[in-house]
Amino acid sequence: MSKKSKTQSPEKSLPKQNQASSTQEPISFYQNIGLVLALVVVFVFLYNNNNAYQWVYKVLLKDHVGFIKKFPDLSYEEKVETKFGLDYSVQRMIVERTDENAVVLFPPSTVIDSVRKAKKMPNRSESLTNKDWIEYYIYPRKMVAYEERGTAKLKPTHVAIIGKQGYDLLSYPVPTEQRKFRDLLPISR
Amino acid sequence: MVFLFIILLPLLSGWIIVNSLNTGLNTPIKIGASYNLGIGLISFSGFFCNLIGMKFGLLGLVLPIIIACGILVGLNFKELKTRFVPQFKLLKSEYQLYAWWLLLALIMYLLYGAYMRAVYWPITEYDSVCGYDYVAKYLVAEHSFDNTLLRSKDFLTGNRYLYPAFVASADAYGYLVGLKNAHLITWLQYASFLLAFYGLVRHVAHPVIAILATFMMSVTPDFFAHASFSLTNIPNAIFSSLGMIALVMYFAKPERGLLLFAALFIGLGLWCRVDAIVYYILSFFMLALFAFMHKKYMDLMLFALIGIIPYAAWNIFTTQVLHVSASAGFIDHLGVDTEKISVIGAYVYDLVILPNQQYALTFCVFWIVLMANIQFILDEFFNVVTFFLFGLVMYAGLFYFIDNAKTGVSTKVYMEMALKRGLFTLVPLAWYFFANNPLMIKLQEKVDFLRQRN
Numbered sequence: 001m002s003k004k005s006k007t008q009s010p011e012k013s014l015p016k017q018n019q020a021s022s023t024q025e026p027i028s029f030y031q032n033i034g035l036v037l038a039l040v041v042v043f044v045f046l047y048n049n050n051n052a053y054q055w056v057y058k059v060l061l062k063d064h065v066g067f068i069k070k071f072p073d074l075s076y077e078e079k080v081e082t083k084f085g086l087d088y089s090v091q092r093m094i095v096e097r098t099d100e101n102a103v104v105l106f107p108p109s110t111v112i113d114s115v116r117k118a119k120k121m122p123n124r125s126e127s128l129t130n131k132d133w134i135e136y137y138i139y140p141r142k143m144v145a146y147e148e149r150g151t152a153k154l155k156p157t158h159v160a161i162i163g164k165q166g167y168d169l170l171s172y173p174v175p176t177e178q179r180k181f182r183d184l185l186p187i188s189r
Numbered sequence: 190m191v192f193l194f195i196i197l198l199p200l201l202s203g204w205i206i207v208n209s210l211n212t213g214l215n216t217p218i219k220i221g222a223s224y225n226l227g228i229g230l231i232s233f234s235g236f237f238c239n240l241i242g243m244k245f246g247l248l249g250l251v252l253p254i255i256i257a258c259g260i261l262v263g264l265n266f267k268e269l270k271t272r273f274v275p276q277f278k279l280l281k282s283e284y285q286l287y288a289w290w291l292l293l294a295l296i297m298y299l300l301y302g303a304y305m306r307a308v309y310w311p312i313t314e315y316d317s318v319c320g321y322d323y324v325a326k327y328l329v330a331e332h333s334f335d336n337t338l339l340r341s342k343d344f345l346t347g348n349r350y351l352y353p354a355f356v357a358s359a360d361a362y363g364y365l366v367g368l369k370n371a372h373l374i375t376w377l378q379y380a381s382f383l384l385a386f387y388g389l390v391r392h393v394a395h396p397v398i399a400i401l402a403t404f405m406m407s408v409t410p411d412f413f414a415h416a417s418f419s420l421t422n423i424p425n426a427i428f429s430s431l432g433m434i435a436l437v438m439y440f441a442k443p444e445r446g447l448l449l450f451a452a453l454f455i456g457l458g459l460w461c462r463v464d465a466i467v468y469y470i471l472s473f474f475m476l477a478l479f480a481f482m483h484k485k486y487m488d489l490m491l492f493a494l495i496g497i498i499p500y501a502a503w504n505i506f507t508t509q510v511l512h513v514s515a516s517a518g519f520i521d522h523l524g525v526d527t528e529k530i531s532v533i534g535a536y537v538y539d540l541v542i543l544p545n546q547q548y549a550l551t552f553c554v555f556w557i558v559l560m561a562n563i564q565f566i567l568d569e570f571f572n573v574v575t576f577f578l579f580g581l582v583m584y585a586g587l588f589y590f591i592d593n594a595k596t597g598v599s600t601k602v603y604m605e606m607a608l609k610r611g612l613f614t615l616v617p618l619a620w621y622f623f624a625n626n627p628l629m630i631k632l633q634e635k636v637d638f639l640r641q642r643n
Binding site: 056 | 311323401548638
């Protein structure tokens with residue numbers, strides 16, 4: 001470790017400071033073109049032989065920028081809904097149809113999970129059973145999970161209906177023919 | 190408002206501080222580092238003022254920085270022109286190189302794509318929605334870090350204190366001045382960092398080599414994807430890698446300005462993520478060794494003190510105000526868990542040795558260049574390779590000490606969620622070494638048009 005270096009450190013072997021004043025040897029036109037061609041060949045080879053670089057170009061650049069140019073005027077809500085579908089549509093409904101002090105009671109997480117399963121939606125963290133996730137998008141409104149309804153300090157003002165589930169949490173009956181797949185209703189009339 | 194506070198103020202304040210340090214760095218590094226330093230210090234200032242009793246708001250965020258910059262300009266008033274006016278002589282060497290323009294165009298295209306994604310898509314990153322940006326909303330609403338959210342005992346919420354508040358505070362700063370999408374801050378950091386990295390490599394390499402290393406670093410898949418996310422990983426990688434590369438330059442030419450520059454950035458890395466403590470400890474030990482060899486004890490003390498301030502302040506806040514401990518999730522007994530070691534080892538092998546979706550060829554190139562320069566690592570200790578190798582071992586090793594039973598998260602999940610992004614810090618180190626190794630230096634000496642002359 002402390003033995004004397006046999007080779008110089010790169011920092012020592014090149015002019016270190018005031019590189020701004022250093023210049024390069026002049027480059028000829030053919031060297032310039034040759035260097036460009038060499039780089040192009042290397043990049044084409046890397047691109048064709050590596051999925052990860054293809055992903056950068058095809059997905060992160062081409063697809064995303066293409067989508068953005070195709071739909072430049074989507075609202076915030078529409079953009080989030082594009083990514084999260086049903087999950088965000090419930091949150092959006094809450095924001096659009098309640099005051100900022102609303103407290104929304106959600107159906108049991110097992111029910112929500114079964115709805116997701118029936119709809120063949122992937123089981124992920126960003127879902128309607130994740131309280132933090134939901135409260136971020138409905139902020140400053142609050143959510144009360146079914147499982148915490150007995151202990152929660154907040155008193156629910158509304159019930160989120162998801163997959164026709166949650167009507168039993170209302171203090172009044174709703175006729176079967178009026179029941180919707182997704183809805184938001186006051187907890188009492 | 191947004192231009193003034195989100196772009197101009199961080200850039201200008203960072204510029205004044207960086208130039209006051211007398212680092213001898215070139216203009217691209219200083220401009221690129223300035224934005225990152227400025228936004229980092231503004232974010233920390235807001236927290237620090239809140240910690241000592243002020244409301245979290247614009248006053249606490251910007252006033253200390255403006256006052257500090259005013260003092261620095263006042264102290265250097267006689268050298269105003271020589272010290273604070275940017276010099277662009279460097280670029281005179283690059284304009285004749287077609288390859289340089291080609292690579293610049295590719296970098297600009299990447300930045301354009303990242304910018305479009307950053308400003309178009311709302312924040313939907315899980316860790317930001319359930320973490321940093323959510324905290325930012327409460328900071329704006331309640332004007333305090335001691336807020337309802339951070340005090341909540343909910344499982345996810347309760348773990349938010351594990352992350353120091355760079356992103357939360359910077360996002361909140363953005364919202365206070367009317368910023369619609371906080372992704373822009375990360376993008377600005379990323380774009381500035383590319384400039385700084387180019388300048389760092391340009392210090393020691395030909396313009397084409399420097400811009401090639403910059404391009405290859407910027408196109409590293411996951412690294413690039415995160416340039417449009419409001420997460421801690423890119424800011425941490427930027428701060429920590431800038432700090433470590435600056436320290437490598439300090440080892441070659443031990444000037445106090447460079448040391449302070451390194452200390453500020455290593456400290457800001459810790460202001461993003463607690464696990465950046467690995468890079469602080471590593472830097473500290475390398476610097477300690479250097480300090481004992483060269484009798485630079487004051488430099489060591491300054492580094493140790495400045496680098497730890499954000500972490501210490503955050504720890505004081507979490508333990509004294511929130512009454513929680515970030516160390517609660519670590520093991521409290523020693524023993525050898527071979528299964529855990531093999532899980533960590535397997536993931537490290539997949540991520541760092543083999544070509545993969547996250548890093549493409551970045552680390553493969555590093556190992557190839559390292560093998561080609563094997564004598565170099567045996568001879569030189571105070572270089573970027575030491576930071577890379579020890580950084581990798583220490584960062585991966587950190588997961589061994591997490592008590593999975595206490596946190597309720599398996600090692601496998603930590604590997605998949607945390608390790609792969611945690612290695613971002615090593616990406617700039619890998620590409621810096623690609624441009625700055627004995628073989629590359631020899632190549633530049635042999636090939637006439639790659640040669641530099643003074």
